[in-house]
Amino acid sequence: MSADTPDGRYWNAAKETRPRAEREAEVLGLMQQQLAYVYEHLPFYRRHYDAHGFHPRDVRTIEDFTAKVPVITKQMLRDDQEAHPPFGSYVGRDPDIARIHGSSGTSGKPTLYAISRRDWSYIADVMAQGLYTCGVRPDDRVQLATVYSLFMGGWGALLGTERLGATAFPIGAGETERQLDLMYRIGSTVLITTPTYALHMLETAAAQGRDTVNSPLRLGIFIGEPGASIPGTRHALERGWGIVVRDMATTSEMTPWSTNAECEAGNGMHVMQDEVWTEIVDKNDSTRLLPDGQSGAVVYSHLRRRSQPMLRFYSGDESHMSYEPCRCGRSYPRLPAGVYGRLDDMLIIKGANVYPSQVQRALLSIPGVGVEFRIILERVGALDEARLQVEHAPDLPRESRQAHIAELGERIARRLKTDTSISFRVEVVDHGSIERSVSKAKRVFDNRPKFRPG
């Protein structure tokens, strides 16, 4: 356990507050060591670098790293595991594997994660630093409503909670009523889960007649989905639970190296640039770093991980970064709006670009709208049709119910047209009629015929 300032403000003050130039001098050294290591010992990287005419010695500055190191993608990792089972030829030199986990495997076959004992121990410190940044302290009781199975998300949060020295209550996701009974009985002060599940817990607690605003919780930390940085979702969680909301979402392939964490200033997640070097690059040119504030593709690099290290992993996520000083005193840059959408989640509807998170943001700003919705896309003749099914709030007035619902539907359609330029056909459905998820919600059903190039 460590919290090395008298007022307990930082997990590691020297590391978190040092000047950028000092940090980046260390970062450059780490980059050079990692590149030399992967080139010498990890055939996956050597082949890739050789094929691109890149050699580690070409990196003499941090700028070189962006300009010269070829990116890798999830598909490349998947192909390499296929060719070099089970963990790929990027598993590391003589790894003493402590843990095996895997991706959700949307293609049906999960990508396997192998983490060495050294890395598993060290990542606990990184996770503890992140949770401490979000406000967790050793005297907290932390309810971890996260799935403990193949996927990594919850395991990293548990590891960090243990290292930080707080009490861990890793109950898993599901059995919501029992989960709530235990939250109140134990007096959990911190909840870690996905925004989707926290909203579902809120509804269930309200249905049980609980005073959620005065629950034992004081802090919620949200992982697995970008929701906590979406103002509407954040406010619904803050108001409903009476808690401080902090975002700690990252790209699932990077967990448990969850190096994004929001401080008490609440103005976006800090990025631990001395653990995972995070770049925002041009979507069409991954060698071009974007300036502060400009939105682009997120590229991640493990600076210290030796088992399955990701170097310039092109995540498919979109965000923007800011080096504006933060009043918390940390010198790390921030992602002011979180990681706000997967580029590959972006929908093209009637020729326009729309993120599901935009729709969510719009809905949460309208009183009377519930928390669950679905976007259903169909092709009618040659045209896209966009339907939105959305629940009304549980407290809909009993009288003139139909008129209320009709009016709500019109307001939603107008708002979406303004925010996304798309005319949605809106169906307001009963509260509770859309199936709840215990982890990530599936909200887009794209039934249009696919174009298959080639």
Next chain:
Amino acid sequence: MSADTPDGRYWNAAKETRPRAEREAEVLGLMQQQLAYVYEHLPFYRRHYDAHGFHPRDVRTIEDFTAKVPVITKQMLRDDQEAHPPFGSYVGRDPDIARIHGSSGTSGKPTLYAISRRDWSYIADVMAQGLYTCGVRPDDRVQLATVYSLFMGGWGALLGTERLGATAFPIGAGETERQLDLMYRIGSTVLITTPTYALHMLETAAAQGRDTVNSPLRLGIFIGEPGASIPGTRHALERGWGIVVRDMATTSEMTPWSTNAECEAGNGMHVMQDEVWTEIVDKNDSTRLLPDGQSGAVVYSHLRRRSQPMLRFYSGDESHMSYEPCRCGRSYPRLPAGVYGRLDDMLIIKGANVYPSQVQRALLSIPGVGVEFRIILERVGALDEARLQVEHAPDLPRESRQAHIAELGERIARRLKTDTSISFRVEVVDHGSIERSVSKAKRVFDNRPKFRPG
């Protein structure tokens, strides 16, 4: 990590092989320390001991411990948590709680377990010793098909696997087809789960057309249920998976202090008497220790745990013990037939005592019988009626199917009559028609009216 003999036979040779007298000298000291600690600091114990006129100084020998220390029961713990929420007045002196878990809560309200940081770290060693005794080694890949949620079972096995230095793959229970895909893909060498789930995995693997006898597994360690010490179940697992089967079942209230573990001799679980002092006492007199080989009630005492220590916990389980020397060289006594049934699982049918495990043992000895069954008890008039639904094996011959099934039913009924003296009405049902459990199977449905005393 520790494996302190040149041939790696023991986790801790000095501890495991020392003479009984030497061990018991230490045990007596630990008992006296624990009694003094709980009497001074844990109001639950002080009240209980005062009410029984017992004082810790009364224990001068190991025999005194059995003869003088009053037992505690699950109901007493439950009542104490009700009166002193959330963890009871036996939680420990200033406990720095690392983990909160809970019982399955058959009464609807789980008993809460709170484990201090010191105890959580030390129990990892105990679990590692147990897994090492069962045959796990640091180069194993251990698939932990156990639920990670409120209940403790799987968490203890994971903790021990980590401390032992093997690779942990804690995938959880469920999603059986994916679980099997990953077992073969990763090359898991050890499986830890319940006997019920391992049998279900076996059936699923057979349905997938896999060669289970030549699976990557070499060893199965079974927890959560007594099945692995029941010869029929053990043989089905050994033959089906082509593995060595080792039992590590204990009473759920004691996990993760799972101090029973079967060695390479395969003749019952060793009892780590220097961690949890385990007594077999008269069912009707808990102050009377039973001699070697005689069956009775199991009473457990934590010798080192300081947070929520159990001292003379009357588990409700039944077993017998043997101090016969074991060829493995460990001086710990053994439970030659495992922990073979809960006294409170015992059914009284038509006035006769029957354990569900007896029925299971009988069924597994009959060729053509599948692995799943249910006992359904009803009251018809003033009489008990006992029905048994049991699946036939998947490979039932196609011709004369009805005749085969009828004949099978008769054989089963005859066998049960012989083994249990009860006439069961047997219904042979289709393979796969009885719902599978991912953890402990519910096999008894007692629909008889209950007598409620008082």
